Amino acid sequence: MEFKISKELIQELEQLIQTKNDQQLEVLLNDMHHADIAEVLDELDFEEATYIFKVLDSDKTAEILLELEDDLRENILKRLSPKEIAEELDELETNDAADIIAELSQEIKAEVISELQDVEHAKDIVDLLRYPEDTAGGIMHKELVKVNENWNVLTCVKEMRIQAENISRVHSIYVVDDEDRLKGRLSLKDLLTTSSRTPINDVYIRKLNSVNVDTEDVEVARIMQKYDLEAIPVVDELGRLVGRITIDDIVDVIKDEADEDYQLAAGISQDVEADDSIFDHTKARLPWLVLALLGGFISVRVLGLFEGAMLKHGNLFFFTPLIAAMAGNVGVQSSAIIVQGLANNTLSGSLFNRLIKEVALSLLNGVILATILFVGSHYLLNVEIIIGIIVTVALISVIIIASLIGTFIPLLLDKFGIDPALATGPFITTSNDICGILIYFSIAKMILGF
Amino acid sequence: MEFKISKELIQELEQLIQTKNDQQLEVLLNDMHHADIAEVLDELDFEEATYIFKVLDSDKTAEILLELEDDLRENILKRLSPKEIAEELDELETNDAADIIAELSQEIKAEVISELQDVEHAKDIVDLLRYPEDTAGGIMHKELVKVNENWNVLTCVKEMRIQAENISRVHSIYVVDDEDRLKGRLSLKDLLTTSSRTPINDVYIRKLNSVNVDTEDVEVARIMQKYDLEAIPVVDELGRLVGRITIDDIVDVIKDEADEDYQLAAGISQDVEADDSIFDHTKARLPWLVLALLGGFISVRVLGLFEGAMLKHGNLFFFTPLIAAMAGNVGVQSSAIIVQGLANNTLSGSLFNRLIKEVALSLLNGVILATILFVGSHYLLNVEIIIGIIVTVALISVIIIASLIGTFIPLLLDKFGIDPALATGPFITTSNDICGILIYFSIAKMILGF
Structure with a gap:
């Protein structure tokens, strides 16, 4: 019973637009839910979508406007006069209207507001524009x-x-x-x-x-x-x-917050969607990559410190990506648990107890993983026993330190009022890479004395 | 105006429990919201929490039961008789009651159901138990x-x-x-x-x-x-x-789904909270770590293939963690965008266009990052120009391949009906680590001919 976009429907609409058959267009679309029409418009090009938009009544198009993808909405609004935009907004609830006005450029904003017909409604909308987006004032309705x-x-x-x-x-x-x-x-x-x-x-x-x-x-x-x-x-x-x-306003807040945390964990620094422009994507993705690259410089320097080992124990270097990756993975796991605990308000007990628990946990995981590594290094990778011992000891140490860093940093950020989700992703993996490599080669140096 | 737990309140409650001052306990707690009482109980030990539970009326405790952390609820339920549990459930809405029954062990379940007083209610609950948890039947209420x-x-x-x-x-x-x-x-x-x-x-x-x-x-x-x-x-x-x-049932579904995706991205394979046992955490965290470790084995073997380069160009090996980390980070970014696009149903256009866009994007990011790397390798890391050229070319290639893998794999999983969120996190980082290293040294070998 749910609506599904079909190629036939899109073709039919394009046909009707080309032949300017407005009457048939209305018949076809008037029976559809505004959310479904929005989906259909997203499949058309901007000119076609605007055409349909102008054919339909403003009580319908106003609702459609809310459901459109950002770039299509922006493009349609650009093709409407301030008066036409005001007609749409007159049909909307105050906070939805305010959200759309907030997206307009400064000059048009004033014109649109002056064109609003319902004075009370206009007052309410202007009132809402005063509040920052991420506050109760910014998401509330005036309707009650x-x-x-x-x-x-x-x-x-x-x-x-x-x-x-x-x-x-x-x-x-x-x-x-x-x-x-x-x-x-x-x-x-x-x-x-x-x-x-x-x-x-x-x-x-x-x-x-x-x-x-x-x-x-x-x-x-x-x-x-x-x-x-x-x-x-x-x-x-x-x-x-x-x-x-x-509650439906809150559903959006919850989803946005979850999406943001997810993106931060993936090293994406601002809200960006698959269909946004390449420029938007670069802006969102590049900052953390640059940071990771600078972290990479440090890892190169750290490895350089142990150049002396290369002649006698070159195969130590084969294990650096493995150790770095494990440090990164463990750190991300630990920090994710803390970030979610903070977000859901389910963290209890003292910092000290939390760190102790994390050490116990990583000791358990570390020993299991180290056993696999020791056996594997001998039978699968054929390295000497002494190298096997070094990577095994290093792995346990690295896992413990990485999980402590992963636990501690988000808690620290939260204490200083910074979003702890910043700590997950590239930040934790990069710092744990560096720590991991340093610990690994330090242990190797202690044992082998190069 | 919102409730905040204070140490004084907890101490007062513990005092009242010790002196078995039930009357005062009731006075103190009856005015509080059940969600607040649940928060307070989470701060007490199991015996104390159960004591309070038995003092309060079942219309209040039933609601509290729903708000408790899983392990505390489990422990309190263990301390109640089937008849007492049934009294709680008689106060609850059908789907909440069914959720709690589903948590009970098989023997107790039947006993509790037979103790339910309201026959219609009992029928409705039993009816709901038939439906899988993640279906409309599993989350619906009978009340309407x-x-x-x-x-x-x-x-x-x-x-x-x-x-x-x-x-x-x-x-x-x-x-x-x-x-x-x-x-x-x-x-x-x-x-x-x-x-x-x-x-x-x-x-x-x-x-x-x-x-x-x-x-x-x-x-x-x-x-x-x-x-x-x-x-x-x-x-x-x-x-x-x-x-x-x-809609409030749906808020839970949305939050659970977002939490699950977030945890998968962090390499945590089942729902686990900060306060769960070490054993639960190991079960949730170890599988992906083992997989990452096995991936690490492959990276060791791959590096071993290029052992010949060690004598003449040892410092090539200093860059492996940098290249691997960049590959991992880029891959995670790309896959996160796809996973969110799939979850929010905002992906449009063909696979081919998507891949082309990703190539263009990573070419742009790659060139910027490679420029920083080239300059940095010369001035900060003092490596020879030829090594600088190799890592620069490798970085661009690795970024393009990593972003393609990150885009392609979640789409592929989705096509086969597997949760694409599985692709983010350790899976993508590990496979991109290996690919990155292979590409890097292959390019080095082509240029230097070792």
Whole structure:
């Protein structure tokens, strides 16, 4: 029952666009969900997509606009006049409209805002533009249903019907005092089951969670998940109700945060998608690669220190990539566990206990891996026993140190208010490469005395 | 306004437990949110936590049970009789109860089920246990509000009040026919604004999304996100309404999926948290480390092939960790982009175009990095020009090949129905290490002819 894009559909649309058969286009698309139309437009070129966009009604296109890939949206907006853009925005919820305005260039922004028809709506949108993107203020809607604590249920239901008209999901009805300060909430269910003369003051629930406009979005996500909330009211410094955040906004925050951590772990420093331009990709990927390269310089210097071993024990050098790789892998594992623990708030116990546990763990893993390495070095790689002993001892030491670095660095970053996810990926692998090589050759030098 | 655990609170609780001051414990905890109590219990030892658990009412403890860390829940459940566990489950929604039963050992499971008081509830729970965890059936609730298409609004509101009593969030009212087949939905808002004599048949919305019991949970998440749904009905093979999934269930699916991808990228093969046992961690971390070690063996053999170069051009070997690390980092970046593109369904265009783009991108990055390397090798590392040229050429080649491997392998895995996230992390770094080293020394051999 779910929609699937077909080649036939795309061809049919292209045909209809070429023959400017607007009527048939409307018939074909009006029955489709806006999210599906957005998917279809992503498959067309910019001119074709804009053509369809202009054929459809603005209540439909406004919703489509939200679902489009960034570059297609940007290109379509460029092809619309400020007045046309304003027509789209008049159809949208305040925070969606504000998000789109935020993407526009400075000159057009002002023009679009001045073209908005609904003055209240325009005020709300401008209001939302003030808040940073990653705060409660930046993700909240202005749309909500609120009633005065001094009303009764009947007035309240009447008011609610008017207010709810523009709101797709009511969730809670918020109760405020004469100064608009948030006092509590009422559920729709309660309204349905209470007699109409009852004063609101007698039935509303006084206890409720709220967040401040400047609470960080990930913190809002954490609170809503922890207390299993579907919506949370947002208040300003004076405790006045200024907006509402719903769980679907939070789904986006959670997904973005997870994507960002994942990209950081992979050494990608800013949000970039497969279909973005080569230039965007270079900007996102190059910084960590440069850092890794500079780390590589250090590893070259470190290896140079042990040049003396080359004549007598050249095969020591064959093991450097193995040791470096193991150090990198172990470090990434340890740091990933810590980064997730910090993100999910599941770390308990002291730093000391955590490090002790990590040492015990890496000792266990180290001994198992070292045994495989020792046996393998003898039977598969045919190196002398003494080299086998050196790489084995080095591997255990390197694994312990690498896991300690992997555990310690994200905790340290977090302490200083830096995103610990920065520590995973190239940063940990590079520093562990260097440490690993240094430890390995130092042990070799101690044993062989070159 | 948010709850924060304090040392004082923990000490006070421990004091009250020691003096068996149950009354004071109840006073202290009854005002707290169950999610906060769960956090507090995680800080106590198992005996203390179980003590508190037995002091509190089962309507509170049931909710707490859901919020506890896995090992604490397991330990508390071990200390409760089947009858006590059944009392907890009677308070929970069907799918939460089913999740907890699924964690119990086989013998206790049957006993607990036989002790459930509410027969309807017990039937629903047993019903849910049949479905695999990662399907719509496995995450759905049995709790929902449904009305018959032949009723009128008045009957419907009455019925709804009865049914809604046990449901925390109504969202939609589903409309079914006499055979219980899903026909459409009604919104609470519509009910509030329609006269009570109107037949349901005249007002309900016939178009609605639904999923089948065996739809995968990530697919349900994708559909709900795409169409921005807060709840979706679940139907069986005959189209009968059997359950409902709400957005908060989906938040968990999204988070679990993201966590899993993140861990796979870090070379951790099963869900493990910082506070799990050393044994669990070893099980999760060792497999990829062993694989990486075996990959390391190959790199040793590959380097051995070029032993001849050691006498004349020993410093070539100083660059192996640098080349291997760059290959690994580039590969992980490329594969991460693909894995995310696949997960978010944002990949478009042909494989060929994607590979061409990746080549162009890595050529750009490669030239920039190679320039830094060439200059650095001369001024910082003081190697001969010819070695500088070799590592520079090798770096560009390695970056291109590594990014192609990183792009291609996840796409290939995906084609064969294997989770592409498996490709990131140790798998890509290890294979790229080996390829990188092979390419580097082959180029050196071609130029120097050793």
